[in-house]
Amino acid sequence: MPLAVRYVLLIAVVVAAALWSLTLGQRGDIHLSNILSLLWVDDGSLARSAVIDLRLPRTLVALFVGVNLALAGLALQAVTRNPLASESILGINQGASLGVALAVVLPFLAGVPLDLMAILGAALAGLVTFAIAGGLGGRLDSIRLILAGVAVGAFSYACVRFTYTLDDDLSRLVINWVSADISSVSVQQVLPLIAWSFAGVLGSLLLAHGFNVLALGDGASQGLGIDPRRVRFLGAALAAVLTGASVAVAGPVMFVGLVVPHLCRFWFGQNHRALVPAVALGGGALLVLADAVSKLVRFPYETPLGVVCALIGAPYFLYATLTARRLA
Amino acid sequence: MTPGQGIYRRRASLVALLAALTLASAIWSLGVGAVKVPVDVIVNTLLNLDGDQQRYIILKSRLPRVVLALLAGGALALSGAIIQAVIRNPLASPGIIGINSGAALFAVLLVSLLPDLPPAWMPVTACLGGLSAAGIVMLVAHFRTLSPAHLALIGVAVGLVFEAGVDYLLVTSSDAERSAPLIWLTGSLWGRNWDHVSVSVAPLMIFAALALVLTYRLDLLSLGDASATGLGIRVPLLRLALLAVATVLASVSVAVVGVMGFIGLMAPHIARRLVGGSHRWLLPTSALTGMLLVSLADGLGRAIAPPLEVSAGILAALLGAPFFVYIMLTTASEQDG
Numbered sequence: 170m171p172l173a174v175r176y177v178l179l180i181a182v183v184v185a186a187a188l189w190s191l192t193l194g195q196r197g198d199i200h201l202s203n204i205l206s207l208l209w210v211d212d213g214s215l216a217r218s219a220v221i222d223l224r225l226p227r228t229l230v231a232l233f234v235g236v237n238l239a240l241a242g243l244a245l246q247a248v249t250r251n252p253l254a255s256e257s258i259l260g261i262n263q264g265a266s267l268g269v270a271l272a273v274v275l276p277f278l279a280g281v282p283l284d285l286m287a288i289l290g291a292a293l294a295g296l297v298t299f300a301i302a303g304g305l306g307g308r309l310d311s312i313r314l315i316l317a318g319v320a321v322g323a324f325s326y327a328c329v330r331f332t333y334t335l336d337d338d339l340s341r342l343v344i345n346w347v348s349a350d351i352s353s354v355s356v357q358q359v360l361p362l363i364a365w366s367f368a369g370v371l372g373s374l375l376l377a378h379g380f381n382v383l384a385l386g387d388g389a390s391q392g393l394g395i396d397p398r399r400v401r402f403l404g405a406a407l408a409a410v411l412t413g414a415s416v417a418v419a420g421p422v423m424f425v426g427l428v429v430p431h432l433c434r435f436w437f438g439q440n441h442r443a444l445v446p447a448v449a450l451g452g453g454a455l456l457v458l459a460d461a462v463s464k465l466v467r468f469p470y471e472t473p474l475g476v477v478c479a480l481i482g483a484p485y486f487l488y489a490t491l492t493a494r495r496l497a
Numbered sequence: 498m499t500p501g502q503g504i505y506r507r508r509a510s511l512v513a514l515l516a517a518l519t520l521a522s523a524i525w526s527l528g529v530g531a532v533k534v535p536v537d538v539i540v541n542t543l544l545n546l547d548g549d550q551q552r553y554i555i556l557k558s559r560l561p562r563v564v565l566a567l568l569a570g571g572a573l574a575l576s577g578a579i580i581q582a583v584i585r586n587p588l589a590s591p592g593i594i595g596i597n598s599g600a601a602l603f604a605v606l607l608v609s610l611l612p613d614l615p616p617a618w619m620p621v622t623a624c625l626g627g628l629s630a631a632g633i634v635m636l637v638a639h640f641r642t643l644s645p646a647h648l649a650l651i652g653v654a655v656g657l658v659f660e661a662g663v664d665y666l667l668v669t670s671s672d673a674e675r676s677a678p679l680i681w682l683t684g685s686l687w688g689r690n691w692d693h694v695s696v697s698v699a700p701l702m703i704f705a706a707l708a709l710v711l712t713y714r715l716d717l718l719s720l721g722d723a724s725a726t727g728l729g730i731r732v733p734l735l736r737l738a739l740l741a742v743a744t745v746l747a748s749v750s751v752a753v754v755g756v757m758g759f760i761g762l763m764a765p766h767i768a769r770r771l772v773g774g775s776h777r778w779l780l781p782t783s784a785l786t787g788m789l790l791v792s793l794a795d796g797l798g799r800a801i802a803p804p805l806e807v808s809a810g811i812l813a814a815l816l817g818a819p820f821f822v823y824i825m826l827t828t829a830s831e832q833d834g
Contacts, residue, residue, distance in 0.1 A: 312650055315650055315653075316646060316825055317825065319653050320818045320819075324814065324819065327810075327818070330808070331807060331811050472668065472669060476664050476665050480665055483657040483658040483661040486658075487651075491654075
């Protein structure tokens with residue numbers, strides 16, 4: 170199958186999943202048959218406003234959080250040359266959560282935007298994990314990297330849980346956000362997320378050649394005129410920024426960055442230039458589907474997106490650790 | 498005096514010191530909290546002497562907590578020491594190989610599916626969960642030769658699967674039920690009473706005694722499989738028995754105090770620094786260290802910002818995660834060099 174056809178298929182999956190997800194919810198008058206007309210024609214009905222004001226922002230948040238997290242995972246796997254790396258395993262997700270929790274809890278940080286705090290937290294957690302595992306200099310021990318990430322994640326997460334014991338309203342706010350409940354996002358939160366996603370796709374495409382060369386090993390990449398440390402630094406920074414931007418809006422959604430690049434490699438091969446668009450589309454598709462599932466699991470109640478993703482992703486992580494040959 | 502006696506004395510005095518510290522921290526932790534109670538009042542109350550007493554706060558609220566902290570800390574530490582010896586992995590602990598998460602999942606399942614069952618079933622169910630998690634990890638380790646770090650990685654992955662289940666159950670339970678198990682699961686002694694002590698004390702004591710009986714065999718096991726077999730030990734059977742004992746100890750403590758991450762990792766390492774690797778000394782010292790750590794964490798959690806309480810489990814994780822990294826870094830360099 171030519172590459173273009175595969176992309177078109179993926180786009181079709183994303184669109185179909187998004188339309189399906191838009192029809193799911195409490196109202197009985199929105200179906201696949203009338204969803205398109207509700208989206209395009211403003212007939213002033215309540216159904217129209219439910220779709221545009223309530224469901225569309227949510228689906229778009231799921232879509233672009235999926236894009237960002239999947240791209241972050243791809244960059245991390247390329248940078249660490251470790252098939253198990255992803256933002257949730259390396260503690261970056263939890264670091265971003267800690268940044269947001271601090272911004273919510275500490276009064277003197279009230280003016281700082283959540284995005285910025287999340288990105289700072291993500292970057293700091295990533296730095297600590299990499300430093301423990303041997304730094305960006307090249308001698309990254311793969312299993313140590315993962316275990317360091319788990320420890321950094323446990324530490325950050327313990328700090329986040331610390332806020333549960335504080336004031337009841339604060340703790341409820343943090344708990345809802347930590348379980349990645351995106352049912353009440355607004356349009357204002359969607360726009361910056363879309364901007365981050367475009368920056369992410371662009372940045373990943375620019376780094377794609379570097380990622381490809383990195384896979385050949387440090388010696389080879391130096392021979393080809395590419396500084397491996399620079400690619401690693403840029404890739405890790407990109408991952409931290411994308412993770413932080415998503416976590417600030419949707420909470421720590423786990424395992425997307427692990428699962429999507431893996432599945433895409435089966436279908437699109439190892440070339441990062443082809444992988445970047447595929448991973449972006451695949452991440453969007455997966456999270457839109459997961460969001461649809463989160464509406465369906467206990468209909469009419471909703472299950473937070475983060476929990477659905479953990480239920481899908483944790484078994485996949487176990488499968489990946491058992492089958493990862495390069496780690497043994 | 499022979500040199501052997503010197504070492505013996507040094508170890509004995511260290512153990513005595515540790516026991517004294519544990520006792521002191523337990524008494525201190527009885528006194529701190531929303532209502533501060535001075536030491537002389539505590540002693541009066543405990544020994545029922547003349548003078549000021551605080552019977553309600555001390556006997557009904559704080560004493561069961563402290564007793565549970567000591568029980569759970571000792572059990573987790575023993576469990577960690579045994580697991581580290583059996584799978585010869587300095588990174589191993591009941592938390593890392595997934596026992597804690599497995600026990601937590603089954604405990605939450607029991608609470609949400611059969612809320613009317615008497616609390617005595619809780620430790621049993623938690624043990625089933627812990628055994629199934631440990632079983633998966635051990636099964637994998639049985640079929641593949643794994644480096645210590647890789648085994649820890651698989652344990653972490655198994656733990657994540659169980660934790661995802663716990664998250665699902667917690668979030669889907671109705672709001673009123675949500676907060677109680679959540680606080681409990683983060684490893685907290687909040688709201689624990691004598692009922693929790695009475696369901697857990699018998700299994701913990703029995704299995705702790707079993708662990709201490711098996712110490713001599715643990716020493717033989719540490720000589721290597723071949724030597725242990727030569728000395729008449731049935732190694733696979735012994736391993737299985739020891740792991741079962743360790744799993745039960747950890748699971749029962751999860752059933753009553755929730756997940757106290759990293760205690761089972763830290764206590765044996767600290768104890769090994771103090772008294773060396775001989776299990777006759779290591780096991781009791783680990784247990785004392787675990788008791789000291791958990792009762793300190795519980796006391797600190799209440800002392801930081803009364804009347805708020807910080808879960809002991811959170812404090813343990815804040816302390817334990819850096820400790821884990823430290824152990825990982827030193828183990829790796831030993832292997833390299």
